[in-house]
Amino acid sequence: MPRTNQMERTRSAIVAAAREIAESGAEITMPAVAAEARVSEATAYRYFPDLVSLLRAAVTADDQLAALQAATEGVTDPVERAGRAAEILGRAVLRRQGAVRAVVAASIARPSAAAERPVRRFALIEHALAPWAATHDGEQLARDLAVVISAESMFTLTDLCRLSPDEAIASLVATARRVTAAAVRAGSGDPAHSTIT
Amino acid sequence: MPRTNQMERTRSAIVAAAREIAESGAEITMPAVAAEARVSEATAYRYFPDLVSLLRAAVTADDQLAALQAATEGVTDPVERAGRAAEILGRAVLRRQGAVRAVVAASIARPSAAAERPVRRFALIEHALAPWAATHDGEQLARDLAVVISAESMFTLTDLCRLSPDEAIASLVATARRVTAAAVRAGSGDPAHSTIT
DNA sequence: CGCTTCATGCGAGTTCACTCTCATGAGGAG
């Protein structure tokens, strides 16, 4: 195990530098991170094959799932649980906007890169629906929520609908609740056919 | 009006070249478009300040709104109308995936650029809800649908949920219907409070 | 404490997004 300590120090220095720049709001570029970390650009690329994977490492710090577990303690209503999941994700996205934007943009531009993307939202959704899904078919509801409880949705609300951060979260929560409530009411989750004929 | 014809020919040659490359599936770069259009790169930049605005021009060809109008002829049920809007947008996105991905990615990365983005989805949503919104408050439902009926959602479904194109559209439609049905059922569209207590 | 290995730095190279400048030659007015 050659030079493990040295390498760990280097790695965390790079991630710390990236986080530093992310917090500052400035655009995160590899040269900037390398300089901030007092490391050559080549070395940064040795640890992270590309900017996106570095950003990913910098963003994947806080544990949203733990926060959700805390927030859903004792709550069994799936509607309420889904709403809280939406709120937690929304706030997390807003907190690290710059880096999240870069990661999301990159995985949209090159879907192949999205393959390696650790999709945190699924864990949130799964946990939110856990009690209910035990006795129901949550397939379609899970997909509904995958679309709603997402950074992409947050950006749609703030950038396109021009909502303030708080309004955006409120709207996201409302949508998550509404879609969950609809699925719950529909029973086994077959919404498309429960139309008014 | 100096050299108007010439300029129009040049402009459309550039857009045509971009569309050509987009159809071919290859990545769209400014050098490639310029070469394909038999125009110098500098000239391409004279007509389009950046790649994104060129892509936008290349994508904004077909008229989704007209398609929706045709598809909702005589249909008054907002659920059905919303579903059709979702389908039309979904198919349009899939058709020009490459270019759409680039445009969406760019507007997520730089929200300022999103300001100039002609948000086609709003026209679709507005038209879908028109009959119903005349007598109801559709504020929140419009936001719900803005999140659902979007290229971003399509990419979430195909890339992250790993659905096939057809499955993705089916899921998008189902979500749009479900969310609309829920709002319609809720009456004046106040969903977050219509929870099972 | 010395020796080897390997993480690191340096620098050169490639491609693309853009920007700027300058010369040219074709379009179109007279």
Next chain:
DNA sequence: CTCCTCATGAGAGTGAACTCGCATGAAGCG
């Protein structure tokens, strides 16, 4: 048909994302 204007082309330049290869010096083993 001529002459002026201006769209265009050519080319150089910047900065960022990567990639590669080579030399070095420090880490850590014996």
